[in-house]
Amino acid sequence: MAWAVPGLLFFLVFAVAPMVGVLYLSFTHWDGLNAPQFTGTANWSRFFGDSQVWQSTSVTGVLLIGNIVVQAPISILLGVWAAGPQRNRAILSALFFLPLLLSTAATAVMWRQLLDPNFGLPSKFEWLFGANPMGTQQGAIACLVLVTTWQFVPFHSLLYQGAARAIPHTLYQAAAIDGAGRVRQFVHITLPQLRNTMITSTIFMVVGGLTAFDIVLLLTNGGPGTDTAILPFSMYQTAFRTYDYGYASAIASFLLLLATAASVLLTKLSGYDKMTSTMEGL
Amino acid sequence: MNSVSRRWFLTATAATTLSVTVAGCGSSGSSTSSPTGNVDFWTLQDPTNTVQKAAVDTFNSAGKGKVSMTVIATDGYKDKLRTAMGSAKMPGVFFSWGGGSLNDYVTAGKLVTLDTALESHFLPSALAAGKVGGKLVAIPCRGTQPVFLFYNKKLFADAGVEPPTTYAELQNLVKVFKGKGITPFALAGNASSSWTELMWVEYLVDRLAGPKLFDKIQGGDWSQWKDPAVLKTAQMIKELVDSGAFGKKFGSVNYGAGGTSTLLNKGKAAMVLMGSWEYATQLAEAPDFAKNGLGYVAFPSVEGGKGDAANVVGNPTNYLSVTTSAAKQTATDFLQTTYSDSYVQGLVEKGEVPVTSNAAQYLTKAADPAYAKFQYDLVQKAPSFTQSWDQALGLTLGTPLLTEIQKLFNGQSSPEQFVSAVLAIKK
Amino acid sequence: MRTRPNYLAGAAALVWLLIIGVPLYALVNTAVQPQTTYTDKGPVSIPDTVTLDNFRTVLDSGFLQYIWNTVVVAVATVAIVLALAVPISYAVVRGRGWLTKGVFRLFLLGLAIPSQAVIIPLFLIINNLGFYDTLWGIILPTAAFALPVSVLVLSGGMRDISNELYEAMALDGASPARTLLTLVVPMSKSAIATTCVFTALQAWNGFLFPLIMTQSNDNKVVTLGLYNFVSEYGSNVPALLAAVLMSAVPILVVYLFARRALVAGLMGAGGK
Numbered sequence: 001m002a003w004a005v006p007g008l009l010f011f012l013v014f015a016v017a018p019m020v021g022v023l024y025l026s027f028t029h030w031d032g033l034n035a036p037q038f039t040g041t042a043n044w045s046r047f048f049g050d051s052q053v054w055q056s057t058s059v060t061g062v063l064l065i066g067n068i069v070v071q072a073p074i075s076i077l078l079g080v081w082a083a084g085p086q087r088n089r090a091i092l093s094a095l096f097f098l099p100l101l102l103s104t105a106a107t108a109v110m111w112r113q114l115l116d117p118n119f120g121l122p123s124k125f126e127w128l129f130g131a132n133p134m135g136t137q138q139g140a141i142a143c144l145v146l147v148t149t150w151q152f153v154p155f156h157s158l159l160y161q162g163a164a165r166a167i168p169h170t171l172y173q174a175a176a177i178d179g180a181g182r183v184r185q186f187v188h189i190t191l192p193q194l195r196n197t198m199i200t201s202t203i204f205m206v207v208g209g210l211t212a213f214d215i216v217l218l219l220t221n222g223g224p225g226t227d228t229a230i231l232p233f234s235m236y237q238t239a240f241r242t243y244d245y246g247y248a249s250a251i252a253s254f255l256l257l258l259a260t261a262a263s264v265l266l267t268k269l270s271g272y273d274k275m276t277s278t279m280e281g282l
Numbered sequence: 283m284n285s286v287s288r289r290w291f292l293t294a295t296a297a298t299t300l301s302v303t304v305a306g307c308g309s310s311g312s313s314t315s316s317p318t319g320n321v322d323f324w325t326l327q328d329p330t331n332t333v334q335k336a337a338v339d340t341f342n343s344a345g346k347g348k349v350s351m352t353v354i355a356t357d358g359y360k361d362k363l364r365t366a367m368g369s370a371k372m373p374g375v376f377f378s379w380g381g382g383s384l385n386d387y388v389t390a391g392k393l394v395t396l397d398t399a400l401e402s403h404f405l406p407s408a409l410a411a412g413k414v415g416g417k418l419v420a421i422p423c424r425g426t427q428p429v430f431l432f433y434n435k436k437l438f439a440d441a442g443v444e445p446p447t448t449y450a451e452l453q454n455l456v457k458v459f460k461g462k463g464i465t466p467f468a469l470a471g472n473a474s475s476s477w478t479e480l481m482w483v484e485y486l487v488d489r490l491a492g493p494k495l496f497d498k499i500q501g502g503d504w505s506q507w508k509d510p511a512v513l514k515t516a517q518m519i520k521e522l523v524d525s526g527a528f529g530k531k532f533g534s535v536n537y538g539a540g541g542t543s544t545l546l547n548k549g550k551a552a553m554v555l556m557g558s559w560e561y562a563t564q565l566a567e568a569p570d571f572a573k574n575g576l577g578y579v580a581f582p583s584v585e586g587g588k589g590d591a592a593n594v595v596g597n598p599t600n601y602l603s604v605t606t607s608a609a610k611q612t613a614t615d616f617l618q619t620t621y622s623d624s625y626v627q628g629l630v631e632k633g634e635v636p637v638t639s640n641a642a643q644y645l646t647k648a649a650d651p652a653y654a655k656f657q658y659d660l661v662q663k664a665p666s667f668t669q670s671w672d673q674a675l676g677l678t679l680g681t682p683l684l685t686e687i688q689k690l691f692n693g694q695s696s697p698e699q700f701v702s703a704v705l706a707i708k709k
Numbered sequence: 710m711r712t713r714p715n716y717l718a719g720a721a722a723l724v725w726l727l728i729i730g731v732p733l734y735a736l737v738n739t740a741v742q743p744q745t746t747y748t749d750k751g752p753v754s755i756p757d758t759v760t761l762d763n764f765r766t767v768l769d770s771g772f773l774q775y776i777w778n779t780v781v782v783a784v785a786t787v788a789i790v791l792a793l794a795v796p797i798s799y800a801v802v803r804g805r806g807w808l809t810k811g812v813f814r815l816f817l818l819g820l821a822i823p824s825q826a827v828i829i830p831l832f833l834i835i836n837n838l839g840f841y842d843t844l845w846g847i848i849l850p851t852a853a854f855a856l857p858v859s860v861l862v863l864s865g866g867m868r869d870i871s872n873e874l875y876e877a878m879a880l881d882g883a884s885p886a887r888t889l890l891t892l893v894v895p896m897s898k899s900a901i902a903t904t905c906v907f908t909a910l911q912a913w914n915g916f917l918f919p920l921i922m923t924q925s926n927d928n929k930v931v932t933l934g935l936y937n938f939v940s941e942y943g944s945n946v947p948a949l950l951a952a953v954l955m956s957a958v959p960i961l962v963v964y965l966f967a968r969r970a971l972v973a974g975l976m977g978a979g980g981k
Binding site for chain 1: 364473
């Protein structure tokens with residue numbers, strides 16, 4: 001239908017065309033000043049032999065999994081708790097919303113200061129942060145997970161809160177009559193009903209994990225060394241700090257590939273293309 | 283879906299995309315402007331901006347053309363500049379670190395060769411990094427910034443020690459301060475500040491092997507990294523780190539931002555190896571300390587080294603270049619402000635030590651004449667002044683080098699691994 | 710429903726409150742102290758001297774301009790996204806045939822595509838269109854990358870409108886345009902709200918696009934302004950954190966005036 005055309009064209013020009021462009025540039029050598037020169041598969045042979053790329057990929061994966069593993073349980077528990085009717089929960093929920101007021105860059109800048117080992121939180125809470133939080137790979141990754149969790153759990157818990165509120169009471173009442181306790185109700189009713197939300201939440205976390213660039217740039221700059229140089233950061237570094245746009249495009253193409261695969265996998269798993277509802281049968 | 287129409291659809295998209303992309307590559311940087319039109323002047327953000335602004339205002343009111351100044355913060359300056367130089371919106375005059383950072387622009391034909399008559403107004407050693415391939419493409423616009431040791435006078439007085447003149451004394455000081463629970467040297471070990479660690483490497487290599495080693499590397503002989511002096515430097519650094527010279531937390535410390543400068547003025551660290559701008563930083567954060575408590579001394583000699591102990595590393599100065607998109611007459615006239623009396627005086631007032639031939643007479647009027655004289659003498663007497671390696675090499679080689687240096691300091695690479703990793707940067 | 714208070718959950722909630730609250734306290738605490746004394750007692754103490762000078766410093770450096778720019782970007786991006794995504798979703802939900810299914814698949818595919826990956830060619834395109842160093846250079850790509858999520862959410866919302874209502878409109882002789890405006894849009898208000906909130910937040914948080922696509926001070930947005938402040942106020946940490954605080958003001962304003970809409974919009978992203 002003609003309705004879709006303007007949006008489609010817009011998307012093609014500003015999103016799809018650049019994707020094709022990236023693929024094209026990965027076969028060239030370009031330094032940003034002169035015209036790109038076609039170099040065939042030179043970048044790609046270098047890419048497959050580059051241990052840095054594999055390190056970047058694995059760090060990206062580790063961070064992604066770390067974030068999901070930490071954020072999902074906290075968000076689910078917080079969200080379900082906040083969905084309850086008690087008064088104090090509403091007040092506390094409003095407080096929990098505060099981190100969302102800050103943009104990701106603002107949060108990263110704030111934590112950059114707060115994590116200073118001599119004058120920030122680690123100087124007073126050394127038992128929690130260690131003396132040199134960002135000096136080791138584990139420490140730096142932990143810091144990144146901490147900051148990302150701090151920033152985004154409020155968002156994800158909101159998703160779960162909304163979904164939890166929509167769970168019909170009848171289900172719980174029936175279970176209570178059957179003698180199910182709080183924990184069993186949670187595991188057998190709440191969690192399954194939140195299935196769609198879990199998938200949406202995971203999709204957001206995956207997208208976030210593949211793009212979380214500003215936090216890394218501002219907090220660790222890919223360090224120590226290259227220990228937290230996630231793929232988007234590696235690409236940025238190669239393009240804008242060493243002016244090797246061709247090779248950076250190879251990295252970017254790889255990132256695109258991963259992201260597309262993730263997209264396909266997640267939409268298939270979630271059945272979004274068919275759009276089933278959890279309300280069925282009620 | 284009909285396979286024929288789908289294929290057509292995708293091909294049409296691809297074709298459109300490619301033509302848009304390819305068309306984009308060729309047409310950057312072309313713009314015509316009259317010789318006396320307006321000039322866009324880009325400069326780095328720092329305390330001398332007020333002096334530059336004054337010069338711009340004076341120039342504008344003289345009516346020979348108009349210059350508009352844009353100030354850009356350090357963190358993104360080089361990226362921004364590079365991106366703009368490849369686009370249709372090149373600045374007309376811009377601030378740079380000279381040396382390798384200008385190579386690419388010269389090769390791409392973006393810079394205007396300057397009149398050699400300008401050379402007589404500046405100190406020869408400072409002009410060196412403004413020439414690429416023998417052509418003058420940049421002139422000094424700032425003071426010189428040698429790197430040397432700053433120290434907290436009170437901490438030294440309390441400990442009853444003097445600043446080091448030899449490396450052995452330096453190692454001894456590490457023990458003394460460590461024993462008192464004070465971090466001997468403040469160091470910004472966070473990955474965004476690894477240029478502070480570079481300074482240590484520069485000095486040690488220079489002290490051990492002299493300036494010719496890096497000269498050859500800069501000239502293109504990358505295999506010079508195999509020289510034993512490099513390995514020895516890496517080993518000395520490992521010793522320093524292991525002996526606690528930098529404390530245990532430096533891996534998370536940032537430069538500036540409540541980091542190294544604060545450590546020094548709050549008495550938590552005894553010394554810091556930094557460029558001469560540290561004075562201005564301290565002046566802004568802790569004026570009393572800067573005026574009364576801050577001491578400075580040249581980097582010590584290293585026993586058995588071939589390098590002259592009077593050699594200096596750092597930024598010889600910063601430069602201004604003119605691009606092909608500038609209104610040539612206006613830009614060239616504007617460049618003359620860099621050696622005008624009012625400009626030089628303004629720089630001196632900000633604690634800078636200008637490298638113009640008329641600078642000496644103004645130094646007595648500096649806010650801290652002793653400090654100014656110290657730097658001027660240091661630079662004047664130095665047999666060689668090596669430019670910061672990341673500036674001299676350009677970012678394509680400099681960025682990976684900085685990463686390797688950071689890994690060495692952080693203990694992630696052994697000295698041997700450091701050498702082989704650096705060698706691998708350029709094949 | 711449960712009537713016994715859940716002590717474990719309550720305790721956990723308090724722990725989380727500390728996790729949220731302590732850093733925020735440290736933020737405000739440092740922002741109101743003068744530069745020379747903020748390190749004296751540590752980040753979580755009660756300050757001796759309190760000052761508002763830092764906020765003045767930040768304002769003096771043109772911070773309001775950055776906030777204004779960010780607001781402009783957010784509003785424009787939302788407008789473009791709504792103008793484009795609503796018709797697309799309508800077409801996708803009501804249309805039949807390979808083209809509409811293909812379009813939907815295309816947008817689904819674009820869901821996880823990171824905008825950073827295509828920044829290099831995007832820069833070329835924006836440059837060629839003459840939008841380099843203008844706010845449009847940020848608005849256009851941000852809108853484009855916000856389309857997949859928006860189409861997803863909007864089509865989900867529109868799908869819930871039952872067929873009978875469409876048929877009723879058709880019986881009335883309503884054109885597709887009228888159906889869209891008088892039936893679909895009002896009935897998908899929550900999906901539209903979600904799209905607005907989402908896209909606005911995307912624009913608000915945007916960092917890489919402004920970093921690459923703009924250069925002059927006049928066109929800076931808040932995220933970029935903060936990035937610059939890190940090096941500009943290198944040693945003036947209280948001013949830096951004051952800037953961080955001030956960057957939250959616009960969303961705080963929205964929160965105070967439109968809390969329900971904001972929260973509902975965010976919740977709605979979860980789908981049903």
